Amino acid sequence: MITANRKLKVILAQPRGFCAGVERAISIVEEAIRIYGPPVFVRHEIVHNKRVVDELKNKGAIFVDEVSDIPDGGVTIFSAHGISEKVENQARLRSLPVIDATCPLVSKVHKEGQHHATKNRDVILIGHASHPEVEGTMGRIKGGVHLVTNIEDVKNLQVRDENKVAYVTQTTLSVDDTREIIAELKEKFPNIIGPDVRDICYATQNRQAAVRNIAGE
CATH class of the missing domain: 3.40.1010.20 (4-hydroxy-3-methylbut-2-enyl diphosphate reductase, catalytic domain)
Incomplete structure (x- = not known):
């Protein structure tokens, strides 16, 4: 048990935090919300981080499992993990406005x-x-x-x-x-x-x- 009077030494790892690809994907979602207004629809969690996902939800992002879960005309964002050609074609056939946040x-x-x-x-x-x-x-x-x-x-x-x-x-x-x-x-x-x-x-x-x-x- 940690007592109130005990001093703890906190060591911060270097480097730490998100990689450039994740930072880019988060910025893409935030910018899409700013430009198009909520909601925007993100296929799969943009990154594997609950805090970030919850913050984006509060700003107007809706995370879905499949393209079929997105309403007609819904601004669609593909996560940093990338997508198959099949998923890309599903969005194209429905003429969904797509923003690709796939990590370079x-x-x-x-x-x-x-x-x-x-x-x-x-x-x-x-x-x-x-x-x-x-x-x-x-x-x-x-x-x-x-x-x-x-x-x-x-x-x-x-x-x-x-x-x-x-x-x-x-x-x-x-x-x-x-x-x-x-x-x-x-x-x-x-x-x-x-x-x-x-x-x-x-x-x-x-x-x-x-x-x-x-x-x-």
């Missing part, structure tokens, strides 16, 4: 996967099943995607041509989360193509490292 790094993963698919490579996605970003990425790459979540998935993976394989990763996974899986992929497919290290989002990694660094203080 997520969009870059989409483009990389699409590029590999046009080269007839098997595309492997390292990520978590049912995560909104993974669903969006898999729905953006034609020809299908192999989803792997652990080393066992890699061991059981079958591709058309072991010399024509590429991988992309869910951006919200840290380097630590993917290191062993990537190593296993490279061992199984020596010629596999992966993203340039400069393309990796280090926000998650940096924040996890910051917590580890202060854990012993």
